[in-house]
Amino acid sequence: MTTSVHTAAPAGRTLSPARRMQNMLMGGLILLATLLVVAPLILIFVYLIREGLGAINADFFTKVPAPEGETGGGLANAIVGSVQMLAMASVIGVLVGVSGGIFLSEYPRHPLMPTIRMISDVLAGIPAIVMGLVVYSMIVLQFGFSGFAGALALGFLMMPIVVRTTEEVLKLVPLTVREAGLALGLPKWLVTLRIVLPAAAGGIVTGVMLALARVAGEAAPLLFTAFGNSAINMDASRPMSALPLEIFRGATSAYPENQRLAKAGALLLITLIFLTSLLARRASRRK
Amino acid sequence: MSEPTQSVTRPPTPSSLSSRSDRWFEIIILALASIIVLVFLLSIYLLGTESWPALQRFGLEFFTQRTWNPVEGVFGALAMITGTLLTSLVALAISVPLAIASALFVAEYAPRWLANPVGYLIELLAAVPSVVYGLWALFVIAPVLSRWEQGYFQSPDKLELYTSCKNLWDSGSTTLQCFFVPSSFDGRGLALAIIILTVMILPYTASVARDVIRLVPQEQREAMYALGATKWEVISRAILPYARAGIMGGVILALGRALGETLAVAMVIGDSQDIIKSLFGGASTMASVIANQFGDAQESLHRSSVVTLGLTLFFLSVIVNYVARLIIGRLTPKGIQ
Numbered sequence: 001m002t003t004s005v006h007t008a009a010p011a012g013r014t015l016s017p018a019r020r021m022q023n024m025l026m027g028g029l030i031l032l033a034t035l036l037v038v039a040p041l042i043l044i045f046v047y048l049i050r051e052g053l054g055a056i057n058a059d060f061f062t063k064v065p066a067p068e069g070e071t072g073g074g075l076a077n078a079i080v081g082s083v084q085m086l087a088m089a090s091v092i093g094v095l096v097g098v099s100g101g102i103f104l105s106e107y108p109r110h111p112l113m114p115t116i117r118m119i120s121d122v123l124a125g126i127p128a129i130v131m132g133l134v135v136y137s138m139i140v141l142q143f144g145f146s147g148f149a150g151a152l153a154l155g156f157l158m159m160p161i162v163v164r165t166t167e168e169v170l171k172l173v174p175l176t177v178r179e180a181g182l183a184l185g186l187p188k189w190l191v192t193l194r195i196v197l198p199a200a201a202g203g204i205v206t207g208v209m210l211a212l213a214r215v216a217g218e219a220a221p222l223l224f225t226a227f228g229n230s231a232i233n234m235d236a237s238r239p240m241s242a243l244p245l246e247i248f249r250g251a252t253s254a255y256p257e258n259q260r261l262a263k264a265g266a267l268l269l270i271t272l273i274f275l276t277s278l279l280a281r282r283a284s285r286r287k
Numbered sequence: 288m289s290e291p292t293q294s295v296t297r298p299p300t301p302s303s304l305s306s307r308s309d310r311w312f313e314i315i316i317l318a319l320a321s322i323i324v325l326v327f328l329l330s331i332y333l334l335g336t337e338s339w340p341a342l343q344r345f346g347l348e349f350f351t352q353r354t355w356n357p358v359e360g361v362f363g364a365l366a367m368i369t370g371t372l373l374t375s376l377v378a379l380a381i382s383v384p385l386a387i388a389s390a391l392f393v394a395e396y397a398p399r400w401l402a403n404p405v406g407y408l409i410e411l412l413a414a415v416p417s418v419v420y421g422l423w424a425l426f427v428i429a430p431v432l433s434r435w436e437q438g439y440f441q442s443p444d445k446l447e448l449y450t451s452c453k454n455l456w457d458s459g460s461t462t463l464q465c466f467f468v469p470s471s472f473d474g475r476g477l478a479l480a481i482i483i484l485t486v487m488i489l490p491y492t493a494s495v496a497r498d499v500i501r502l503v504p505q506e507q508r509e510a511m512y513a514l515g516a517t518k519w520e521v522i523s524r525a526i527l528p529y530a531r532a533g534i535m536g537g538v539i540l541a542l543g544r545a546l547g548e549t550l551a552v553a554m555v556i557g558d559s560q561d562i563i564k565s566l567f568g569g570a571s572t573m574a575s576v577i578a579n580q581f582g583d584a585q586e587s588l589h590r591s592s593v594v595t596l597g598l599t600l601f602f603l604s605v606i607v608n609y610v611a612r613l614i615i616g617r618l619t620p621k622g623i624q
Contacts (some may be wrong), residue, residue: 015517023517030396033388037493038408040486044415044423051426099319107313116320118609119327125540125608126330126601127547129577133597134326136581137333156326163323189312217416220549220574224581244418248550251422259426266419273414281407 048267055264064230071257075265077232078246081147085226085242086216088151093158094208100159101166106192124160131156132221140225147233147240150226157221158211165207169200206280213276217269219244243269330601338595340588349595355560362592364573366562371572373563374477374552375545378484383538386489390496391522406497413490421554424483429474429555436469436567461564470568475557477570483551488541495537499530536614543607547600553578573600
């Protein structure tokens with residue numbers, strides 16, 4: 001029988017120098033490569049703190065961007081727009097995503113199950129910009145740019161992510177739990193909604209949070225749907241701004257003031273996204 | 288607790304008493320889940336009808352024609368298709384060894400207290416939004432590249448090389464030597480797009496590679512160690528061959544990401560629809576053209592041509608993702624799936 005032989009590996013001095021050198025060299029290269037992989041994340045974060053933190057003040061949260069060439073202003077329009085569109089997107093993402101997850105996990109024998117699972121997986125890989133084009137043709141061509149169209153695009157992007165995590169979490173609920181419910185004479189739908197779903201609720205919430213963090217940073221699907229708005233807009237039937245949209249416009253603008261706001265917006269956005277995924281990870285680890 | 292439950296059978300069947308409400312529940316769940324299929328089919332239909340005028344006008348030449356000229360109404364996507372493939376494949380070639388190395392570090396080298404945070408940092412790389420990568424590349428990396436590119440105006444012999452290459456580019460061709468001579472001087476261009484894409488797709492390969500490396504049975508490692516192998520020999524002869532197919536799945540997943548990556552690329556690639564002539568000059572990808580031109584495309588043929596790029600991208604990513612899932616799916620042990 002194999003026992004752990006790790007520690008019994010031959011002592012270094014029996015190795016030929018060439019092999020020992022190779023071993024050390026590759027270990028060094030692997031360490032170096034890992035540093036190289038992690039470096040951009042740290043560099044980006046440090047850069048944004050250095051350049052953007054100064055612009056985050058009360059104005060940043062309460063004012064709209066100043067006209068080009070003028071100083072001051074904030075990203076209130078973008079923050080308000082992002083919150084509204086993400087809330088609407090969650091409704092679509094959660095309703096369809098959780099239902100899809102239930103279907104894949106609880107009806108494994110259904111003839112449509114393999115098709116829906118495959119299409120959901122494939123949909124998860126469709127570029128976000130293409131989803132923007134789809135919603136443009138579906139909604140914007142008739143009704144014009146709107147916060148609702150933007151939310152729809154984000155919701156479509158959320159769906160497959162939520163399907164996947166919901167399915168995985170539901171499958172972790174032991175079959176015996178379902179059987180216990182059925183043995184009490186409960187119909188399957190009650191067992192699913194009142195026993196299986198609550199047992200998996202934590203994991204589903206984690207999945208939804210991760211999906212939200214994913215789409216919160218998307219600007220590409222919003223370019224031709226929500227379009228952007230330089231004023232604070234609470235009406236979802238009209239064009240709406242979002243943080244990633246303002247970051248995109250600001251970063252590609254020639255005016256230093258807009259660039260400064262973009263950097264501050266980027267700092268806020270990645271801080272929120274990092275916190276969300278950190279929380280989601282904590283929650284899933286505790287399970 | 289003490290008695291093992293042996294009663295695990297196939298999924299329970301509904302009892303006849305509650306079959307009617309169960310039937311309704313099934314219909315509702317199926318209807319909601321079918322929205323996913325609906326969105327997929329609707330996407331094909333909408334993109335198809337919108338791109339029909341361009342496809343009808345240009346046919347297959349749309350994909351082989353190298354002129355993209357909105358003013359004259361001639362649209363050929365060869366330059367963008369080349370741009371997409373070139374940026375994605377080169378970025379993939381650079382990122383794969385780095386990603387595998389970092390996966391090996393997390394799974395094989397690092398002690399637990401270090402492996403978890405490093406693994407988490409790599410996953411966070413995937414959470415950074417595209418626009419933020421674009422912003423960073425534009426404000427931090429572009430100036431560095433730009434300084435090097437402007438060196439071509441400072442030394443006489445380099446300037447001479449640049450001038451001869453410029454003539455060649457203007458006549459619509461390039462050589463291998465000229466390919467490495469900068470044609471733009473603000474740092475934006477193909478090279479910057481490749482750099483930022485490399486960083487962006489790293490975490491996808493890295494996290495799949497880490498997962499499959501962890502799935503390699505411990506006996507594989509122990510057998511090699513028992514033969515007196517060094518750590519690197521264990522990795523290169525026992526672990527990597529075993530995990531090869533799974534890592535390939537991660538690589539293809541990353542390819543799918545790279546092909547569709549939009550805003551970061553659109554911000555840094557220099558938006559030129561000419562056929563690619565220099566690594567340090569403007570270019571474009573299918574996704575970047577959609578982002579940069581769809582909003583301004585007034586004329587219907589132009590608009591339709593841009594949507595055709597979207598349709599192409601759609602099918603390209605469907606195929607790539609399907610292949611990736613196939614590979615990963617086949618490797619996942621049945622119990623975990």
